[in-house]
Amino acid sequence: MPRADDEALRILRSAAITAPPVDVDRLARELGATVLKDDLDPEVSGLLYRRPDSTVIAVNRDHAGTRRRFTIAHELGHLRLHDGRPLIVDHVVRARVNLRDERSSLATSREEIEANRFAATLLMPPDFVHAQMHGVLKKGLGEQATIEALARKFGVSTQAMEIRLTNLGLRAAV
Ligand SMILES: [Zn+2]
Known part of the structure; x- marks a missing residue:
């Protein structure tokens, strides 16, 4: 099983969640993240900001509740699967590929696919x-x-x- 699925199912098991709707706000709290509904750029669906002492997930307050739930689950995927970058910003429409930086774009896109997979499994096991x-x-x-x-x-x-x-x-x- 891909590790995105494995990690999402492990989190659900340890939180003893056995039926929908999955409470992503509660999971975020249990995983140490503070969720804020924020006044973000319309093109930004959400972001994950990791500092040594705190983790913040901000979601676009103008987006529908269902979308905000998916965004929170997606950011939790980055939090659990992708170490390193202290700030990840997710856009509604994929940012233009920077041709001079193709390798890092591909890496980012792999992480995006993985975070989406994690989110789908977390919300819809x-x-x-x-x-x-x-x-x-x-x-x-x-x-x-x-x-x-x-x-x-x-x-x-x-x-x-x-x-x-x-x-x-x-x-x-x-
Ligand atoms: Zn992302």
């Missing part, structure tokens, strides 16, 4: 999705309404849930 899906499918809601119902249960956007179902190989089941 496979076991939780399978369990909820069973209940929702019984209602026979139809495709879009099923995805929306699952998204609400997990506190994520419809788009995030749709991507998750695809990645778990469950999209065809909806």
Whole structure:
């Protein structure tokens, strides 16, 4: 199992979280991070700021709650998986690739993929999705309404849930 998944599931287990919606604010506190809703640039979804004595996750207060939850989970991924940089700023649209610095751009993009993977697993663990899906499918809601119902249960956007179902190989089941 990729270490992003492994770490996200380990954190859920140690916090004894067994059903959605995953309380990311509580997890952030337990992992030593203070979460602030901040007046950030519209292009910035969130940031992680590590100092020797404190860790701050700032999220864009103008973004929807579901998006802020994903951003907090993404920053927790950086916190747990990526040592080194004291400040990580995440943009809504990927910053232009700096061609003179291609190697470091690639490294950053690997970290972004990993942080997104961690966030998806933290908010939508496979076991939780399978369990909820069973209940929702019984209602026979139809495709879009099923995805929306699952998204609400997990506190994520419809788009995030749709991507998750695809990645778990469950999209065809909806
Ligand atoms: Zn990031």
